[in-house]
Amino acid sequence: MKQYYGVYSSNFCNWEQNDKIIAEYIWIDGTGINIRSKSRTLSGTVESISELPDWNFDGSSTQQASTEDSEVTIKPVAIFHDPFRGGDNILVMCATYVWADEERTKLRPANTNFRDFSLPIFEAAEGDHPWFGIEQEYYLFETNNAFTKKLLGWPEGGYPAKEGPYYCSVGASACHGRAIMDAHYRACLAAGVNISGTNAEVMLGQWEFQIGPCEGVTIGDHLWMARYLLGRIGEDFGISISYDPKPIKGDWAGAGCHTNFSTESMRQEGGIKEIYEAIEKLSEKQKEHMELYGEDNEKRLTGKNETCSIEKFTCGVGDRGASIRIPSNVEIEKKGYIEDRRPASNIDPYLVSSILVSTCVAGSEHEEALFTHFRKWKEERKELES
Structure with missing residues (x-):
């Protein structure tokens, strides 16, 4: 063996x-x-x-x-x-x-098979070599019994100190769940998942891992497998994984799936021109994109806690409160990628990656079938819940 x-x-x-x-x-x-x-x-x-x-x-x-x-x-x-x-x-x-x-x-x-509907979009943009990197945020919950659960590290029946010390934290007073994160990181590497990093996030009990760079449909395959591995690791620790974009009401951080995106022309010299052209196209499709960008995302995208407003499209260099962030080094080097900060933590990566490609590169030829399938599923979900 x-x-x-x-x-x-x-x-x-x-x-x-x-x-x-x-x-x-x-x-x-x-x-x-x-x-x-x-x-x-x-x-x-x-x-x-x-x-x-x-x-x-x-x-x-x-x-x-x-x-x-x-x-x-x-x-x-x-x-x-x-x-x-x-x-x-x-x-x-x-x-x-x-x-x-x-x-x-x-x-x-x-x-929920959105992969099949993403394939024609990726095939239409194959020559543009679309690359993705997705930053998956999530929460670790301790399950006390069948009725109650609390975030890992939070006190019983109360709240921890305000956010600030937990992001990229070190030490038992601020960091809870490192063993789970490290086990997941190593499991991804051993499995062949293209994981590029991980860190503790803004809220106590919140973490993030990054998948990519992956080209085309493989970003969805690798992110879903990374989620599977995290769920299996959680079993061994007795910890539940939550991708709820806003599990705690109030002035606490939500969870996103920030999606970094580029094409070959964006990555080449002078690619900043293509970057701004892509952003202009995205600004015209705000409503359509938000439909695919995760359930309960309106609870997270409030314009606070390093988020944009769900109602308004914005972009900015180094701006983590914008819909689309242009990294500072990209603006300096005049080439690179963009970060779409709107997707929620519970997105389907096949949907988000393919709609970005469709809007920015491939055109809308294959969008109708994808949206029709998605909307039919959403209606079925409503009927089940009613």
């Missing part, structure tokens, strides 16, 4: 598997943010997606199908090492599909 990639040392990690491997199939459920997975045994090592079989699951238990027609098909789209089981075992990111006809001759994307 290959050397164990794991974060923790357990005797079972070195067990022989008699030339079999375990493939953990992972997908996004009908909520659009929760992740599900199940395991299967395969004969021998797997080198490519084409070697992996399709599978299915009970979609009536994941808000993705009715009991009467419950099977949802999962198709592998990306392979990662399994840092928990080690060896040749793998994690498999999957896209979800349901039957398009009663005869069961054709599949169509399931309700």
